[in-house]
Amino acid sequence: PDSEIDQLHELALRLATEAGTLIRDGREQATREVSTKTTRADVVTTMDRACEIFLRTEIAAQRPDDGVYGEEHDEQTGTSGVRWVIDPIDGTVNYLYGLADYAVSIAVEIGGEIVAGVVHKPQTAETFSARRGAGAFLNGERLHSSAPDALDVTLLATGFGYAAARRRQQGEVVAELLGHVRDIRRMGSAALDLCNAAAGRVDGYYEWGVHLWDVAAGALIASEAGLDVRLPEHEEGLVTAVAPSVSDEVNALVRSLIRPQWQVPS
Ligand code: IPD
Numbered sequence: 001p002d003s004e005i006d007q008l009h010e011l012a013l014r015l016a017t018e019a020g021t022l023i024r025d026g027r028e029q030a031t032r033e034v035s036t037k038t039t040r041a042d043v044v045t046t047m048d049r050a051c052e053i054f055l056r057t058e059i060a061a062q063r064p065d066d067g068v069y070g071e072e073h074d075e076q077t078g079t080s081g082v083r084w085v086i087d088p089i090d091g092t093v094n095y096l097y098g099l100a101d102y103a104v105s106i107a108v109e110i111g112g113e114i115v116a117g118v119v120h121k122p123q124t125a126e127t128f129s130a131r132r133g134a135g136a137f138l139n140g141e142r143l144h145s146s147a148p149d150a151l152d153v154t155l156l157a158t159g160f161g162y163a164a165a166r167r168r169q170q171g172e173v174v175a176e177l178l179g180h181v182r183d184i185r186r187m188g189s190a191a192l193d194l195c196n197a198a199a200g201r202v203d204g205y206y207e208w209g210v211h212l213w214d215v216a217a218g219a220l221i222a223s224e225a226g227l228d229v230r231l232p233e234h235e236e237g238l239v240t241a242v243a244p245s246v247s248d249e250v251n252a253l254v255r256s257l258i259r260p261q262w263q264v265p266s
Contacts (some may be wrong), residue, residue, distance in 0.1 A: 020122035047121030051088035107216030117217030138222035161209035194218025198225035204242030
């Protein structure tokens with residue numbers, strides 16, 4: 001029922017805002033203790049873990065039967081049919097360097113369908129949010145996709161993974177795309193890239209190799225703002241969220257540039 005979605009959305013808003021304050025205020029301390037994960041490019045601060053524990057503890061207290069799937073800890077399965085998909089800090093490298101583009105990302109699924117999403121950027125006090133079927137908002141203001149009328153006036157955002165081989169492939173695609181589009185931005189947070197697309201600050205976003213926690217909340221926000229969002233069947237497949245006026249063209253072009261031997265799942 002809708003009232004349950006409203007309640008979940010309210011809780012996601014509160015948790016994202018509180019987590020945002022926690023990570024912003026703890027940045028100096030947290031970035032003194034950094035370790036790496038899959039490669040030396042893939043950093044994690046003590047705050048990524050502390051913030052995820054904060055979120056998990058709050059969710060467990062309010063909604064003990066829900067599942068939680070997050071970046072820094074094992075998945076917790078639930079019994080209620082509700083699952084929280086959380087990234088305590090999306091844009092960890094920006095966070096480490098003191099760049100503003102990092103965010104807390106919280107999505108809520110019911111029966112495997114994303115029904116609410118919140119992305120909170122503490123450095124600018126911007127809270128992007130959406131409920132399924134009820135539109136997307138930035139601090140209460142309704143968001144709308146842009147409508148570029150051709151590929152050569154389309155501004156795209158993208159991102160790169162942490163493994164060297166994947167980055168080389170992503171670089172090849174960027175090198176080719178640059179000749180077709182207005183420009184490409186690499187801001188460093190998939191969640192915020194999707195929110196920027198929702199706000200019409202870029203015309204679209206694509207990336208492959210991301211995890212569900214990076215994009216779940218942002219994908220709903222982008223889709224509720226009117227973007228054509230295409231999520232892959234398997235994690236790490238190609239995610240696209242593009243203004244409808246150029247979405248088919250962008251999707252066809254990007255897909256034509258991804259080579260079969262790279263084995264990007266669909
Ligand atoms: C990363 C960011 C980045 C994207 C990477 C993600 P993290 O998430 O979203 O923009 O290009 O693919 O892994 O590691 O900062 O949570």
